[in-house]
Amino acid sequence: MNEVKASMAGSVWKIVAKEGEQVKSGEDVAILESMKMEIPIPSEADGTVKELKVAEGDFVNEGDVIAIIE
Known part of the structure; x- marks a missing residue:
C-alpha cells in the first residue's frame, strides 16, 4: 500500500481519482x-x-x- 500525501498546506480544490479507480504512477489523484x-x-x-x-x-x-493506493 502507498499513501499519497500533500506536498504542501492548502485546500483540496478537486478530487481527480475515485475510490476503486485504477491509477498509474504520476497520474493526479487530487x-x-x-x-x-x-x-x-x-x-x-x-x-x-x-x-x-x-x-x-x-x-x-x-x-x-x-489517499491510499493498493
Whole structure:
C-alpha cells in the first residue's frame, strides 16, 4: 500500500481519482489550491485507489494523507 500525501498546506480544490479507480504512477489523484496556485498531487505508484482520506474543500497540511493506493 502507498499513501499519497500533500506536498504542501492548502485546500483540496478537486478530487481527480475515485475510490476503486485504477491509477498509474504520476497520474493526479487530487489538486490542491494554495496562494491562488493549483498544485497537482500525483500517485507515486500504479494501483487502485483504496480510500480517499479527504473531500473537496478540506484543508490539509504538508504530509497529510490524501489517499491510499493498493
